[in-house]
Amino acid sequence: MAALPAQPDLSLRTYEGDEGTDRHAWAQLVLPVRGSLTLDIAGREGRFDVARAAYVPAGAWHTTIGDRPNRSLVLDVATADIPDGIADRLGTAAFVPLAPTAAALVDYMRLLVEDQAQSPEHLARWVPLLLDALGRERARPLSRLQATLAAVEDALGRPWTATLMATHANLSISRLHELFRAELGTTPRAWLAERRLARVREWLVRTDRPIAAIATDAGYGDQSALTRAMRDAMDTTPAAYRRQQREAASKIP
Structure with a gap:
């Protein structure tokens, strides 16, 4: 060993x-x-x-x-x-x-x-x-959201909505929102937006894929929609983020 x-x-x-x-x-x-x-x-x-x-x-x-x-x-x-x-x-x-x-x-x-x-x-x-x-800490029971969260993560490019998530989880819309608030402290929409941006950041840094392809596969309609989302959430653009992260990585010994 x-x-x-x-x-x-x-x-x-x-x-x-x-x-x-x-x-x-x-x-x-x-x-x-x-x-x-x-x-x-x-x-x-x-x-x-x-x-x-x-x-x-x-x-x-x-x-x-x-x-x-x-x-x-x-x-x-x-x-x-x-x-x-x-x-x-x-x-x-x-x-x-x-x-x-x-x-x-x-x-x-x-x-x-x-x-x-x-x-x-x-x-x-x-x-x-x-x-x-x-x-x-006492662990919480396995959530009814578990399978749905995994399904969304595996297919972020799908046109997910709160209604579609609720259907997947076999829950009502109101119950879905209750579980998201109780277990994740957020809403389905906000959680989905965060997960999509996290995946975009990962792909921008770790791959050379075109930004338009990244946008589509992460669930944005096109590159312009992704650019707007990153400007609103991070005050940057996909191209600028990729460049900044790679420049920072190049300085690490």
Whole structure:
């Protein structure tokens, strides 16, 4: 097995197909921020998505399968850095439903990593908070929104509306809005707009795809609609954002 990391390490990863079986000397938390994955941890197999985290104990054989679009925050951390009792609880559960505090922490760090604003100081503060939230906070039951959120994430280019989401979740419009407010602190429309912009930012930075194609695949009618959305939300344009992020990345040793 590889040596322990000198300090916790966080990265955004995409899994494609059967990644094979692996094990390592550190513990690992897999926190999906898009789509879903199948993970076999020492013979315990489960499918998990943005509503749950997976915990791989140090030394455990595990196999990751990405059979649909996905993206996850992956935290590598020495078991010694996990407070007493929390590692045991996470290891026993393997797949841990995210309570609201943990979900908010994951989303916060996702934004920092996507915008390349993450720093060792951020990570040093974030890891203890996340572990405490996962290990000590009472998790909420799996939401009726879970499958619908995953479906929207997998097909952002579809003309999603609150009505279509409610139909997918087998809910009334009013009940859909209640669940979004209670569990995500937002509305279906605002959540969809945020997820589309997050996907656009990812594609602008990580691919060379034409902006018009990115706009269409992310659910905007055309490039002009995407440009208006980015100006309103971020006071920038797609081309300017891509250029700024790549210039910033080029300066990182």
